[in-house]
Amino acid sequence: MLDAMRVLEGMYVRLEPLEERHVGPLLAAGHGQAELYRWTNVPQERALMERYVKTAMRSRDAGDAVPYATVRRSDGVVVGSTRFFDIARWAWPASHPRAASGGVDNCEIGYTWLNSTAIRTAINTEAKYLMLHHAFEDWDAHSVCFHTDARNERSCDALARLGARFEGTLRAHRLSTDLKPRDSARYSITRAEWPAISARLLQRLGQGAAG
DSSP states (O other), X not given: OOOTTOOEEOSSEEEEEOOGGGHHHHHHHHTTOTTTTTTSOOOOSHHHHHHHHHHHHHHHHXXXXXXXXXXXXXXXXXXXXXXXXXXXXXXXXXXXXXXXHTOOOEEEEEEEEEOTTTTTSHHHHHHHHHHHHIIIIISOOSEEEEEEETTOHHHHHHHHHHTOEEEEEEEEXXXXXXXXXXXXXEEEEETTTHHHHHHHHHHHHHTTOOO
């Protein structure tokens, strides 16, 4: 089971299942920060944000994604969004225990953006920790991957600091925000790597470290 409507909450951030009520707060969170979102699709108009949220909700209803609004706990303000997507369950033989468990075998974390008040704060670190914990310890995933525009140095650096391993560059992999074929830098974390990464992230969070 995906627990798609479950709230993920920590000390600094609350990840709320994305709903239509988040349209206005998300629009406010991303307003006037176009340069910050050079490599990320963050709608700047209400009609486009409504479409963005409804599309994410339809993907959730289909079992393909679990989208969230990212909420700062200290004041309850929405500061961005993120989601699980490309959620995969492998074709295990019916006799295998994994087939009956209904677990997620792998997934991607993406569609992630934060406004300028939350970037490089503990919010970013904790949001990633909560999602990775959910994937590996609730869903029992084998791996979680991330893709980012290869030109997005800030995002690549953040994934490296997270502990994700760079696997390579996928050429002309996805449509970029500048409407050109995008080369994607691929990073991943495996279940075997998660305990060490989890411990390191918890240590950083205990020290109030930035993401």
